Amino acid sequence: MFALGVSDHVMIAHSFADPFFGPAQRLHGATYAVDLEVRTAALGPHEVVMDIGAMRDLLRAVLAELDYRNLDEHAAFEDRLSTTERVAEHVANRAAERLARLPPGAAPVPGSSVRVVVRESPVAYASFERAV
Amino acid sequence: MFALGVSDHVMIAHSFADPFFGPAQRLHGATYAVDLEVRTAALGPHEVVMDIGAMRDLLRAVLAELDYRNLDEHAAFEDRLSTTERVAEHVANRAAERLARLPPGAAPVPGSSVRVVVRESPVAYASFERAV
Amino acid sequence: MFALGVSDHVMIAHSFADPFFGPAQRLHGATYAVDLEVRTAALGPHEVVMDIGAMRDLLRAVLAELDYRNLDEHAAFEDRLSTTERVAEHVANRAAERLARLPPGAAPVPGSSVRVVVRESPVAYASFERAV
Amino acid sequence: MFALGVSDHVMIAHSFADPFFGPAQRLHGATYAVDLEVRTAALGPHEVVMDIGAMRDLLRAVLAELDYRNLDEHAAFEDRLSTTERVAEHVANRAAERLARLPPGAAPVPGSSVRVVVRESPVAYASFERAV
Amino acid sequence: MFALGVSDHVMIAHSFADPFFGPAQRLHGATYAVDLEVRTAALGPHEVVMDIGAMRDLLRAVLAELDYRNLDEHAAFEDRLSTTERVAEHVANRAAERLARLPPGAAPVPGSSVRVVVRESPVAYASFERAV
Amino acid sequence: MFALGVSDHVMIAHSFADPFFGPAQRLHGATYAVDLEVRTAALGPHEVVMDIGAMRDLLRAVLAELDYRNLDEHAAFEDRLSTTERVAEHVANRAAERLARLPPGAAPVPGSSVRVVVRESPVAYASFERAV
Numbered sequence: 170m171f172a173l174g175v176s177d178h179v180m181i182a183h184s185f186a187d188p189f190f191g192p193a194q195r196l197h198g199a200t201y202a203v204d205l206e207v208r209t210a211a212l213g214p215h216e217v218v219m220d221i222g223a224m225r226d227l228l229r230a231v232l233a234e235l236d237y238r239n240l241d242e243h244a245a246f247e248d249r250l251s252t253t254e255r256v257a258e259h260v261a262n263r264a265a266e267r268l269a270r271l272p273p274g275a276a277p278v279p280g281s282s283v284r285v286v287v288r289e290s291p292v293a294y295a296s297f298e299r300a301v
Numbered sequence: 302m303f304a305l306g307v308s309d310h311v312m313i314a315h316s317f318a319d320p321f322f323g324p325a326q327r328l329h330g331a332t333y334a335v336d337l338e339v340r341t342a343a344l345g346p347h348e349v350v351m352d353i354g355a356m357r358d359l360l361r362a363v364l365a366e367l368d369y370r371n372l373d374e375h376a377a378f379e380d381r382l383s384t385t386e387r388v389a390e391h392v393a394n395r396a397a398e399r400l401a402r403l404p405p406g407a408a409p410v411p412g413s414s415v416r417v418v419v420r421e422s423p424v425a426y427a428s429f430e431r432a433v
Numbered sequence: 434m435f436a437l438g439v440s441d442h443v444m445i446a447h448s449f450a451d452p453f454f455g456p457a458q459r460l461h462g463a464t465y466a467v468d469l470e471v472r473t474a475a476l477g478p479h480e481v482v483m484d485i486g487a488m489r490d491l492l493r494a495v496l497a498e499l500d501y502r503n504l505d506e507h508a509a510f511e512d513r514l515s516t517t518e519r520v521a522e523h524v525a526n527r528a529a530e531r532l533a534r535l536p537p538g539a540a541p542v543p544g545s546s547v548r549v550v551v552r553e554s555p556v557a558y559a560s561f562e563r564a565v
Numbered sequence: 566m567f568a569l570g571v572s573d574h575v576m577i578a579h580s581f582a583d584p585f586f587g588p589a590q591r592l593h594g595a596t597y598a599v600d601l602e603v604r605t606a607a608l609g610p611h612e613v614v615m616d617i618g619a620m621r622d623l624l625r626a627v628l629a630e631l632d633y634r635n636l637d638e639h640a641a642f643e644d645r646l647s648t649t650e651r652v653a654e655h656v657a658n659r660a661a662e663r664l665a666r667l668p669p670g671a672a673p674v675p676g677s678s679v680r681v682v683v684r685e686s687p688v689a690y691a692s693f694e695r696a697v
Numbered sequence: 698m699f700a701l702g703v704s705d706h707v708m709i710a711h712s713f714a715d716p717f718f719g720p721a722q723r724l725h726g727a728t729y730a731v732d733l734e735v736r737t738a739a740l741g742p743h744e745v746v747m748d749i750g751a752m753r754d755l756l757r758a759v760l761a762e763l764d765y766r767n768l769d770e771h772a773a774f775e776d777r778l779s780t781t782e783r784v785a786e787h788v789a790n791r792a793a794e795r796l797a798r799l800p801p802g803a804a805p806v807p808g809s810s811v812r813v814v815v816r817e818s819p820v821a822y823a824s825f826e827r828a829v
Numbered sequence: 830m831f832a833l834g835v836s837d838h839v840m841i842a843h844s845f846a847d848p849f850f851g852p853a854q855r856l857h858g859a860t861y862a863v864d865l866e867v868r869t870a871a872l873g874p875h876e877v878v879m880d881i882g883a884m885r886d887l888l889r890a891v892l893a894e895l896d897y898r899n900l901d902e903h904a905a906f907e908d909r910l911s912t913t914e915r916v917a918e919h920v921a922n923r924a925a926e927r928l929a930r931l932p933p934g935a936a937p938v939p940g941s942s943v944r945v946v947v948r949e950s951p952v953a954y955a956s957f958e959r960a961v
Contacts, residue, residue, distance in 0.1 A: 170695075171650050176688040178554045182446035182462040182503075189347045191354065192501040198446040198462010200554050215585045216646045221689055222587065237456040239446075250348045254303050290442045290464050291951065292308040293353055299302075310950045314842035314858040314899075321611045323618065324897040330842040330858010332950050369852040371842075382612045386567050422838045422860050423819065424572040425617055431566075434959075435914050440952040453743045455750065479849045480910045485953055486851065514744045518699050555687065556704040557749055563698075574818045578710035578726035578767075588765040594710040594726010596818050633720040635710075686706045686728050717875045719882065778876045782831050820836040821881055827830075 173218035174206040175225045179232045183240035183251045196241075201256060202288040203232060205264055207301075209281040219268075219277050231263040253287050253295035261285040261297045268301045277301065305350035306338040307357045311364045315372035315383045328373075333388060334420040335364060337396055339433075341413040351400075351409050363395040385419050385427035393417040393429045400433045409433065437482035438470040439489045443496045447504040447515045460505075465520060466552040467496060469528055471565075473545040483532075483541050495527040517551050517559035525549040525561045532565045541565065569614035570602040571621045575628045579636035579647045592637075597652060598684040599628060601660055603697075605677040615664075615673050627659040649683050649691035657681040657693045664697045673697065701746035702734040703753045707760045711768035711779045724769075729784060730816040731760060733792055735829075737809040747796075747805050759791040781815050781823035789813040789825045796829045805829065833878035834866040835885045839892045843900035843911045856901075861916060862948040863892060865924055867961075869941040879928075879937050891923040913947050913955035921945040921957045928961045937961065 182198040205228045207218050218224075235243065240251035245259050261283050268276060268283065284298035314330040337360045341350050350356075367375065372383035377391050393415050400408060400415065416430035446462040469492045471482050482488075499507065504515035509523050525547050532540060532547065548562035578594040601624045603614050614620075631639065636647035641655050657679050664672060664679065680694035710726040733756045737746050746752075763771065768779035773787050789811050796804060796811065812826035842858040865888045869878050878884075895903065900911035905919050921943050928936060928943065944958035 170693070171654070172692040173650065174690045174692075176555070178556075180457075180461045180463050180554065182460045187347055189352065193444075195501050196446045196503045197444045197501040198464075199444050200462075200464040202555055212648075212650055215583055215648075217648045217650055218691070220585065221649075225688070237459050237461040239460045252344075252347075252349045253353075254305065254344055254349055258303070290444065291440070291466050292357070292442075294306045295350070296304040296306075297302070308951070310952075312857045312859050312950065314856045319611055321616065325840075327897045328842045328899045329840045329897040330860075331840050332858075332860040334951055369855050369857040371856045384608075384611075384613045385617075386569065386608055386613055390567070422840065423836070423862050424621065424838075426570045427614070428568040428570075429566070434957070435918070436956040437914065438954045438956075451743055453748065476912075476914055479847055479912075481912045481914055482955070484849065485913075489952070516740075516743075516745045517749075518701065518740055518745055522699070556753070558702045559746070560700040560702075561698070572819070574820075576721075576725045576727050576818065578724045589708075591765050592710045592767045593708045593765040594728075595708050596726075596728040598819055633723050633725040635724045686708065687704070687730050688706075715875055717880065780872075780875075780877045781881075782833065782872055782877055786831070820885070822834045823878070824832040824834075825830070 170208060170210060171212060171218055172206050172208045173221065173224065174204050175221065175228055176202065176204050177225070177228050177232055178202045179236040181235055181238055181240050185250050185252070187250065199289050201253070203228065203260060204286040205260070206284040207268065207277050207281055208284065209277045211278050213278055214274070220275065223275060227264060227267050231260055231267065253289050253293070254297065257285045257287040257295045257297040260287070261299055265299060265301045302340060302342060303344060303350055304338050304340045305353065305356065306336050307353065307360055308334065308336050309357070309360050309364055310334045311368040313367055313370055313372050313383075317382050317384070319382065331421050333385070335360065335392060336418040337392070338416040339400065339409050339413055340416065341409045343410050345410055346406070351403075352407065355407060359396060359399050363392055363399065385421050385425070386429065389417045389419040389427045389429040392419065393431055397431060397433045434472060434474060435476060435482055436470050436472045437485065437488065438468050439485065439492055440466065440468050441489070441492050441496055442466045443500040445499055445502055445504050445515075449514050449516070451514065463553050465517070467492065467524060468550040469524070470548040470550075471532065471541050471545055472548065473541045475542050477542055478538070484539065487539060491528060491531050495524055495531065517553050517557070518561065521549045521551040521559045521561040524551065525563055529563060529565045566604060566606060567608060567614055568602050568604045569617065569620065570600050571617065571624055572598065572600050573621070573624050573628055574598045575632040577631055577634055577636050577647075581646050581648070583646065595685050597649070599624065599656060600682040601656070602680040603664065603673050603677055604680065605673045607674050609674055610670065615667075616671065619671060623660060623663050627656055627663065649685050649689070650693065653681045653683040653691045653693040656683065657695055661695060661697045698736060698738060699740060699746055700734050700736045701749065701752065702732050703749065703756055704730065704732050705753070705756050705760055706730045707764040709763055709766055709768050713778050713780070715778065727817050729781070731756065731788060732814040733788070734812040735796065735805050735809055736812065737805045739806050741806055742802070747803065751803060755792060755795050759788055759795065781817050781821070782825065785813045785815040785823045785825040788815065789827055793827060793829045830868060830870060831872060831878055832866050832868045833881065833884065834864050835881065835888055836862065836864050837885070837888050837892055838862045839896040841895055841898055841900050841911075845910050845912070847910065859949050861913070863888065863920060864946040865920070866944040867928065867937050867941055868944065869937045871938050873938055874934070879935065883935060887924060887927050891920055891927065913949050913953070914957065917945045917947040917955045917957040920947065921959055925959060925961045
């Protein structure tokens with residue numbers, strides 16, 4: 170089993186309108202350091218999981234929709250809280266959609282999966298993984 | 302698959318009474334940087350694996366029993382060496398017990414598992430994972 | 434020359450009402466990982482710069498005033514932008530005030546200085562240093 | 566499930582003779598920070614996955630064959646590119662061979678697997694895992 | 698005293714034609730993780746040392762001249778070895794030149810200095826600092 | 830101004846017989862991650878601060894005297910507590926002695942200084958600097 174991972178980050182504002190979250194009910198924010206990992210059983214014709222530059226661009230494109238935004242007003246979180254778990258899920262889903270649309274020569278071999286880790290602070294992270 | 306992870310650390314003394322361990326037979330010590338990860342197939346009603354503050358408190362409570370201690374004299378290691386592997390297993394077991402005792406609204410959804418990573422130095426770590 | 438450093442973090446929202454800042458004019462946020470360093474020419478009677486637990490508590494007290502807040506509405510940034518440089522300056526000033534008020538046995542020896550480093554992302558940080 | 570991991574690094578030169586790789590077709594190089602992880606269902610007689618000093622020596626021996634080398638001229642990459650994925654695979658294969666040759670008392674218990682993570686920069690890594 | 702720092706990296710090949718360097722006489726390479734820090738006594742009109750985006754672009758422009766290159770054939774190292782110290786010096790000199798050419802509104806206030814840290818592996822780095 | 834830095838670590842036990850230290854009066858321990866930095870105004874004949882392999886060996890030799898030891902019984906701390914500040918001072922002093930004894934071709938140029946940073950946990954460190 171092979172994997173390839175790339176890293177980037179976003180800076181967002183949000184709040185959690187649920188008393189469960191205590192002080193995080195207030196408007197605050199986060200730097201999310203994001204790792205995107207693609208896992209495949211085999212390498213493609215160029216002996217890589219996929220082009221690493223293309224993978225960094227793909228992650229940037231997904232994150233650009235969130236960067237410097239207030240997630241309380243973001244379409245992706247209209248019907249859900251932007252918890253770190255949900256942000257990881259959102260990034261993984263968007264990344265999987267983009268990976269699935271890549272032409273055969275550029276995409277990972279069939280059967281790949283993705284894992285997204287979102288680190289919100291030096292002491293906390295959430296992750297989500299799914300098939301592509 | 303979702304996961305949520307938190308980090309903390311302890312500072313302990315210990316020794317390994319087995320010639321297999323060479324210089325580590327002498328009384329020495331370690332700072333253990335500990336990650337606790339909880340994995341679940343789905344999020345709970347608050348759209349998180351569990352409350353991250355509660356999870357940090359849970360890890361602290363487990364680690365407080367070890368912190369600033371000589372593990373050679375600790376009840377948890379009476380019948381076993383406090384190798385990094387055993388420390389990871391101990392922390393995972395204690396965390397799983399505490400997670401299993403949480404009330405339904407506060408606990409991860411049924412079927413969760415835990416993974417504990419114990420980093421003993423910049424170049425070495427051990428981990429243990431199990432079902433909750 | 435001795436130094437002692439401790440680390441903590443805060444999660445805040447803010448925006449920069451100045452076209453100079455491009456997309457950071459929008460409401461966004463940050464996790465600020467903060468290092469507080471105290472530098473002294475000599476150690477005190479207990480052979481430390483100061484009690485490390487007291488220093489962590491001091492940094493936490495300073496950061497608690499910012500944590501889970503929108504800095505656009507914070508009294509400390511009424512007449513200034515909450516740029517990372519200004520946040521570092523604010524934390525250093527507040528820390529220096531608290532250090533100056535410590536009783537002789539608990540404070541660093543006279544002539545100490547502080548340096549605060551505020552890391553806003555994996556690729557950017559600001560710092561500020563001053564005398565206590 | 567237990568795991569034990571150790572870290573080391575190598576500094577190599579290489580190039581990728583395939584237009585797919587853009588500027589990486591030119592002769593360049595990398596510092597590869599390498600993690601070797603051994604996973605086992607149970608600990609051995611000494612309550613560890615294996616001796617951590619022996620594991621660091623094993624990883625060093627595998628990496629020494631690559632260190633300060635131009636991989637374009639290395640026997641291990643005669644018929645393949647030395648992409649980060651291939652380097653991870655090579656290190657895992659060599660480590661697995663060496664683990665399989667250890668005497669019973671020194672080897673991990675039967676049924677173990679290895680995972681090698683090769684970090685090529687602060688924003689990119691590849692990994693490979695296989696049975697021992 | 699304020700400082701602002703940004704990070705980036707390059708991947709290069711080189712060799713050291715001097716028996717002093719042992720195995721590093723062979724063609725090898727490195728990933729250099731580079732921090733550029735600008736220090737000033739005061740902030741500019743926008744309450745920052747300088748625009749952080751402009752500073753990241755400036756560092757990228759300096760590093761682009763080295764990236765994916767064999768430094769043995771690079772004009773900047775024709776008359777000197779590309780030791781990590783020399784690479785730090787080169788990056789600091791080029792960065793200082795570019796900072797000195799910035800228009801008044803975009804440049805740090807007069808009297809600033811730069812420090813460049815070049816990390817070549819998890820266990821080694823070199824740095825160089827100078828006035829702008 | 831140039832600097833060269835290398836990293837290593839030690840694992841020690843100790844206790845602080847002074848009520849000032851609260852729970853750290855108990856026998857405990859630490860992994861100390863140690864950075865040794867040598868600063869010089871100019872490079873030597875080989876265009877480096879000093880040979881990096883020799884510098885790593887020097888740091889290892891200094892740390893080997895502490896590794897896997899109980900510092901309560903160590904000759905270096907007979908008349909002083911082994912606080913992190915004192916450990917940094919001890920390592921810097923021993924490193925400076927060894928640097929001063931190097932033959933002219935191997936030593937840093939005259940006028941160099943050393944800085945030692947000792948990281949005791951993810952949230953705390955101490956440092957000491959002095960002339961060679």
